[in-house]
Amino acid sequence: xxxxxxxxxxxxxxxxxxxxxxxSELDDAVPFREQMELDSMDFLDIVMExxxxxxxxxPEEDYEHLVTMNSTVTYLTPLLKDVxxxx
Amino acid sequence: MERDxxxxxxxxxxxxxxxxxxxxxxxxxxxxxxxxxGGLNSFYRLRNRNYDVGLHAVTNYAxxxxxxxxxxxxxxxxRMRWDDFNLSPQKGSAVAFQGRKxxxxxxxxxxxxxIASTFxxxxxxxxxxxxxxxEHDPLRLDRKEASARAVLGSHISDPLLxxxxxxxxxxxxxxxxxxxxxxxxxxxxxSIFLEGFGRPLEGIRKILxxxxxxxxxxxxxxxxxxxVKSIHVTGNRAxxxxxxxxxxxxxxxxxxxxxxxxxLKLCGSRPDEIDMRRFQPGDISFCETLFTLNRTxxxxxxxxxxxxxxxxxEFHYENPADPVDLRSGIICSPNNFEYDRPMDEGMVRITxxxxxxxxxxxxxxxxxxxxxxxxxxxxxxxxxxxxDFRDAVVDTDMFTPRTIRKFTGHVNGxxxxxxxxxxxxxxxxxxxxxxxxxxxFLGIIGSMLSGITIANYHLLx
Ligand SMILES: Cc1cc2nc3c(=O)[nH]c(=O)nc-3n(C[C@H](O)[C@H](O)[C@H](O)COP(=O)(O)OP(=O)(O)OC[C@H]3O[C@@H](n4cnc5c(N)ncnc54)[C@H](O)[C@@H]3O)c2cc1C
Numbered sequence: 229x230x231x232x233x234x235x236x237x238x239x240x241x242x243x244x245x246x247x248x249x250x251x252s253e254l255d256d257a258v259p260f261r262e263q264m265e266l267d268s269m270d271f272l273d274i275v276m277e278x279x280x281x282x283x284x285x286x287p288e289e290d291y292e293h294l295v296t297m298n299s300t301v302t303y304l305t306p307l308l309k310d311v312x313x314x315x
Numbered sequence: 316m317e318r319d320x321x322x323x324x325x326x327x328x329x330x331x332x333x334x335x336x337x338x339x340x341x342x343x344x345x346x347x348x349x350x351x352x353g354g355l356n357s358f359y360r361l362r363n364r365n366y367d368v369g370l371h372a373v374t375n376y377a378x379x380x381x382x383x384x385x386x387x388x389x390x391x392x393x394r395m396r397w398d399d400f401n402l403s404p405q406k407g408s409a410v411a412f413q414g415r416k417x418x419x420x421x422x423x424x425x426x427x428x429x430i431a432s433t434f435x436x437x438x439x440x441x442x443x444x445x446x447x448x449x450e451h452d453p454l455r456l457d458r459k460e461a462s463a464r465a466v467l468g469s470h471i472s473d474p475l476l477x478x479x480x481x482x483x484x485x486x487x488x489x490x491x492x493x494x495x496x497x498x499x500x501x502x503x504x505x506s507i508f509l510e511g512f513g514r515p516l517e518g519i520r521k522i523l524x525x526x527x528x529x530x531x532x533x534x535x536x537x538x539x540x541x542x543v544k545s546i547h548v549t550g551n552r553a554x555x556x557x558x559x560x561x562x563x564x565x566x567x568x569x570x571x572x573x574x575x576x577x578x579l580k581l582c583g584s585r586p587d588e589i590d591m592r593r594f595q596p597g598d599i600s601f602c603e604t605l606f607t608l609n610r611t612x613x614x615x616x617x618x619x620x621x622x623x624x625x626x627x628x629e630f631h632y633e634n635p636a637d638p639v640d641l642r643s644g645i646i647c648s649p650n651n652f653e654y655d656r657p658m659d660e661g662m663v664r665i666t667x668x669x670x671x672x673x674x675x676x677x678x679x680x681x682x683x684x685x686x687x688x689x690x691x692x693x694x695x696x697x698x699x700x701x702x703d704f705r706d707a708v709v710d711t712d713m714f715t716p717r718t719i720r721k722f723t724g725h726v727n728g729x730x731x732x733x734x735x736x737x738x739x740x741x742x743x744x745x746x747x748x749x750x751x752x753x754x755x756f757l758g759i760i761g762s763m764l765s766g767i768t769i770a771n772y773h774l775l776x
Binding site: 270 | 339340379380382383387388390391392394395396397771775776
């Protein structure tokens with residue numbers, strides 16, 4: 229997957245976590261926590277969704293990379309580069 | 316065939332735990348003894364009318380679009396939409412004690428105003444208390460116990476105001492008599508005074524049916540009329556459950572919402588093997604009377620959504636010596652929420668503390684007679700606070716601690732479970748966990764969060 233496809237994967241996950249949320253205005257440089265009020269339970273869910281769908285394990289000390297969309301995509305790019313895009 | 320997880324009980328906590336596990340592809344089975352789902356907050360049909368067992372009001376109200384707080388957290392975790400619960404906010408509730416009244420609604424500033432005008436000398440103290448509440452984190456799984464009365468007393472100097480604040484919080488969520496743990500007080504204060512009440516027009520059916528739909532669509536298995544007779548134990552592990560029918564189902568993990576003492580009994584553990592104080596059952600239970608009316612409560616002059624009343628100098632929240640405690644109670648009018656369209660019929664429900672042993676030990680013929688007698692007495696006590704609605708009654712039902720025990724299996728017909736909460740959900744067995752009331756989060760929203768928390772913390776991490 230390329231960066232654009234990885235971004236879409238994250239958007240899909242956020243849509244499932246918060247189906248009432250409008251994500252079209254999401255700013256990729258601003259922390260999710262601030263824009264969507266995600267808490268630690270929700271971050272754990274993002275990690276679990278990635279594990280469920282792509283069998284990738286994210287160790288707890290790496291959660292800090294999942295702050296904004298930009299940092300998340302950067303972190304996931306090497307992990308997902310050989311994985312097929314779902315779409 | 317071995318299941319990944321078996322959940323005992325299709326109440327709100329068991330169903331919520333089931334959804335989390337099924338979402339992450341666990342093979343999960345929910346086993347329920349009763350013929351229907353819901354447990355302490357179920358529904359039934361009687362003489363062609365729909366009734367809710369427990370629902371007065373869903374606490375932790377939040378309007379559509381809210382991003383923080385327990386309700387939005389819950390919906391995210393279950394991947395459900397706000398519309399799946401579709402809560403309408405309350406019109407307004409009150410606490411009435413011997414001629415004094417404090418009104419509250421879903422706007423906290425209104426309660427502050429009420430306190431400022433009814434207890435002017437206490438408003439600054441009350442604000443300090445609210446600051447303490449705001450800073451307290453009651454959800455830490457390693458929380459310490461403290462007396463709510465002691466904390467309240469260190470800020471508020473009028474014992475009447477202390478009792479009036481405690482009354483709704485105890486009635487809607489205290490497993491302990493007379494006092495409550497401060498963390499539990501904070502949870503209830505936020506869920507009732509800071510967040511408030513809502514209700515789906517269709518009652519608890521709306522929430523339960525959507526939970527089951529969600530659970531099944533994720534591949535979860537729900538079996539009704541499937542009571543667990545015992546849990547098989549080898550060493551410090553649970554290996555299987557045995558149903559009332561004799562069928563044995565093996566599982567890697569078991570989550571029980573049956574209650575802590577009740578679950579221990581299913582394991583057949585000898586008391587000397589276990590620290591029994593941790594598993595002591597509670598003894599707070601209620602009688603509830605339900606009246607269908609040929610007019611709306613508002614047409615009869617009953618305007619509050621929920622009215623908590625007490626007519627003695629001190630509020631007594633405990634297992635009463637009398638069959639029913641007529642000194643205090645809760646009057647709930649399910650019509651008094653801001654729905655888009657009106658409910659089909661008017662309804663009033665009145666709840667009062669009851670003595671479980673009395674109701675358990677009555678012979679069947681006396682039971683019906685005593686129900687009728689105490690139903691009238693409960694109404695008489697409530698009439699000190701609302702207009703007489705008896706001429707408008709077209710149907711009546713009543714349940715007692717005996718009914719609660721029969722349909723939920725909770726010993727003592729206990730509604731809020733054991734006084735000692737096992738907050739981390741652990742038991743004496745490595746792979747047996749508790750969720751629901753005895754884990755410590757209770758009420759409709761609380762019990763669902765309990766199921767979610769235990770599934771996340773012990774089974775999904
Ligand atoms: C009269 C009343 C009014 C209430 N009003 C409100 C309200 O207005 N607002 C609010 O928020 N909360 C209210 N509550 C509280 C709320 O209903 C409970 O806190 C909540 O439903 C508890 O859910 P739970 O999953 O923990 O337990 P339960 O609902 O008790 O779930 C346990 C389930 O396990 C099943 N079970 C037990 N033993 C076995 C076994 N051996 N095998 C198989 N199944 C078994 C039981 O049948 C039950 O279905 C009320 C409760 C009552 C009784």
